[in-house]
Amino acid sequence: MHYDLVDLRVFLAIAEEGSLSRGAARAHLAASSASLRLKGLEEALGVSLFVRRARGVALTAAGNVMLEHVRQCVAGLEQMHADLSPYALGLTTHLTFFANNNVVNFHLPDDLARFFAHHPSVRITLEERLGTDIILAVAQGRADIGVVAVDSDHPELDFLPYREDRFVLIVPPGSRLSRQASVRFADCFDQPWICLQNGSALHTYLMNQAASLGGRLDVRVQVASFDAVMGLVASGAGVSIVPASALEKQEVGRMVAVELTDAWAPRHHRVCIRKGAIAGNRQLGHLVATLCAPRMQAARAPMLPGLATGPHAG
Known part of the structure; x- marks a missing residue:
């Protein structure tokens, strides 16, 4: 029709x-x-x-x-x-960028601002996805670049270090869990939870982690932002898991961050791109350089062929 x-x-x-x-x-x-x-x-x-x-x-x-x-x-x-x-308008570079919500909310804003300051003609479609979905999308060419915190590699992709972060449990001051230095995720299943909305990458990830441990989360409230999550936890409405990078100085005292001992709590974020992609896409190379070059140089890691090291390189 x-x-x-x-x-x-x-x-x-x-x-x-x-x-x-x-x-x-x-x-x-x-x-x-x-x-x-x-x-x-x-x-x-x-x-x-x-x-x-x-x-x-x-x-x-x-x-x-x-x-x-x-x-x-x-x-x-x-x-x-x-x-x-x-x-x-004659601006011919468009990049599709997939990343998890931790990176989208707390790491990319400053990095993309630095990138656009030197490359204003580039346009980027930025979407929040789960790590496994990101790897598959980049490998299949549905995304030009991704940032993931999963350990698995892909034979068709290159992975470069990006940012270090970790998940922490946040709880109201004075609560039982606030007196503990560290805790396992499974020991928190009996708590009321404040979560991001159903369908968000972090919500899906935590639900899957709970299910893999044979438990489920008692979700009391679902909200749209980390700010709302932290505000509700500070009010005593429940507990939550957020990236440590989400905790601003003004939040200190309003809630307590407790270390998670689970193996998945550390978040080793890596940029992933298709092998050889930088050689055929100059602006992608500039973006990868903006994201990764400072950290690769600090770690003295070998850089990919064709990866620009300065804002105007290449």
């Missing part, structure tokens, strides 16, 4: 405005034209999308299903235009 993009945009406008006339005006069409397009769309689909009322229109059950799909389609088109616009 073929859909006219104008028809879909007219449907979206009418649905969000709750009015045929207002939706038509938003779509820069006469109400009669919008009505004809809507009628044609309903006939093509074989369903009614709206119920006409005295003061506007309301979506039918089928219309609500249609609305969600149309929103996704329109958002995808807008993103496509956004991704293509740099090319129209």
Whole structure:
């Protein structure tokens, strides 16, 4: 079945405005034209999308299903235009970057700011993913570069040191766990938990770790940010696990960080790229240099062929 993009945009406008006339005006069409397009769309689909009322229109059950799909389609088109616009302006480098949420939230902001200061024409799509997904995406070419904290390697990828971090348990002051210097993850299953929202990489990771130990977390609250997690823990609502890099100086005293003794608590973040990718992508080389060169030089590790060592190198 073929859909006219104008028809879909007219449907979206009418649905969000709750009015045929207002939706038509938003779509820069006469109400009669919008009505004809809507009628044609309903006939093509074989369903009614709206119920006409005295003061506007309301979506039918089928219309609500249609609305969600149309929103996704329109958002995808807008993103496509956004991704293509740099090319129209003569900015021809676009990189896809996958990383875990620890890196996205606490390490990359400063590093990317330094990168863009010297390479303003580059555009980056940054997405949060699980480590195993990142490795597969980079190996398959769906991402140009990734940052992972998993130990497993891949024969088609190069791995370079990036950042060291670790997971810590944060608990309210005065609680039972706050008096312990260290703790195992399994010993905390009886606590109420504050977690990031379902679907986030860290939430999925912790749920899987708990399941592998034969336990489950009693999640009391799910929130969208680490700031919200720490605020709820400080208030006494529960405990949580966050990267040590998430703890700012102002949080000291509001909560207690307890060391986790589990083998997965240390986070050895590494950049991964396809073997030979730097030789064919100059800007990717600059990005890898920005992320890794200072740490590789400090460790006196051998650098990859073609890896620039300065902001203007190459």
